[in-house]
Every structure is written in structure tokens, then in C-alpha cells.
Amino acid sequence: MNQVKNAIETGTREVRHLATEVGNEVKKTAENNKVNSPLPADVGSEIQKVATILAGFTDPANAEGGLDNVIPAEVVRHAKGLAVFTVVKAGFVWSGRVGSGLVIARLEDGNWSGPSSINIGGVGFGMQVGADVTDFVIVLNTPDAVKAFSRGENLTLGGNLSVSAGPVGIGGEVSGSVAERAPLWSYSKSKGLFAGISVEGTVIIERKDANKKFYGKEVTATQILSGEVETPPVVANVLYEVIKRAESRKTEDADPSS
Structure with a gap:
């Protein structure tokens, strides 16, 4: 024995x-390789990472390709929530995906909720050899999409929540009303360049212990994303500033060469 x-x-x-x-x-x-780490870290470190990632998708000065490779300001302004994370995908014949990041939601008063920490997982098949690190921004376009991320259960992207490639560039066409848009718009970058990598089949898992440590008490993703956790720690301000700049960006002011 x-x-x-x-x-x-x-x-x-x-x-x-x-x-x-x-x-x-x-x-x-x-x-x-000057890419973001996909490994889970404390929420304060995740906030810094997510702010850097989001700036790379929304700030022409930080985006490869300038104005042509940014998320349109209108997309951010109408977003009900954002999920931002880094994933490493590796394998041979079959592949595995792991990563980490944050989810935030827009509250009824127009402000943003505190961040809720998430882990990423998934498996796939195909002739993939080696490993690749990819940054993702998932725009949550509907209240139902936010609720799906709030339940605290394992959420698999795709299926009931359809995922579509989001419009890109200052001139990117944002067609249809908000109600007609796909629940989720996906953006991805590998080594700084837009990659167009699918996130369908990716599993989102709430990091309850990390949220508890960050907020100093037991909290659920629902409480965080609904605004019941009233005052997010000041360390989150760097992320809110990036979102604010992305929302308020004007076409005539966006080109860093102008």
C-alpha cells in the first residue's frame, strides 16, 4: 500500500x-519572440497584458499596417462586452489550445464592469506541427453573449453563439443594425499581424480563484460583469483608458502620419 x-x-x-x-x-x-504570454497570471498582470493587446487592435500607432488593421471605433462603441486573451496552440496531427485573458462588460450607465479572469482551452485535429501564439479580441455584440460569458460554466465558442470575423480598418463597413449582427465578432493576431484564425471550439473557463484574490472576496463572473462589484481596483484603469481611446477615435485623428 x-x-x-x-x-x-x-x-x-x-x-x-x-x-x-x-x-x-x-x-x-x-x-x-516579443509576444504575449498565454500562461495564466494574477489579474493585475492580465490587465496589463490585455490593455497591450487591445491597444494593438485599436490604436493605429500600435497596429501593424496602421489604419487598415484596426478595429473600427464604431465596433467598440456599440460593444456590449469584450473578451481579450492570448492562446498558444501546439501539437502534431492533433492540437491543443491553452491560454488566459479577461472579460469585461458594458453596464447600463455606459461604464465598464470590472474584469473577470478566464482560462482558455480546446482541442482540434489537423496536420499542425509546432506551436503558435495568437492574441484574440472577441467583441460581444448582444446582451445574451454577455450572459453566456457570465454564467461561470464552461463556454464553448461557436454553436449557439455564432462567431463571425469582424470588420477591420477605418473604412471597415459595419453593416446592419446592432440587433442583426453576429453575437460575437472575432479578431486575431499572430506575431502582430492579423491572422484570421478561427476561435470556434475554444472553451472559456472562469478563473474563480484568481477573481477571488483580485477582489478580496468570493465573487462570481455574473456579479463582476453585471456591476455588482462596485469599485474595480485602480489597476484596471489602464484597460479602461485603452477602451476610451478606442471608442473616441476619429478618422481624421487616427492616422499617426497626419
């Missing part, structure tokens, strides 16, 4: 050691 117990403990230590080694390697690779 003791031999079995010792074997289990030894195996557990080896798995933890391997996970740490893999995590360190992923982090090192991300730093060397």
Missing part, C-alpha cells in the same frame, strides 16, 4: 515539475 502511495506521490511531483518546465519554456519563448 505504501509503495502505491509513494509511486503516486512521485508521479505527482514529476508531473508538477514537467508542468513547471513547460510553463517556463512557453514564457521564455513568448519573451524571446
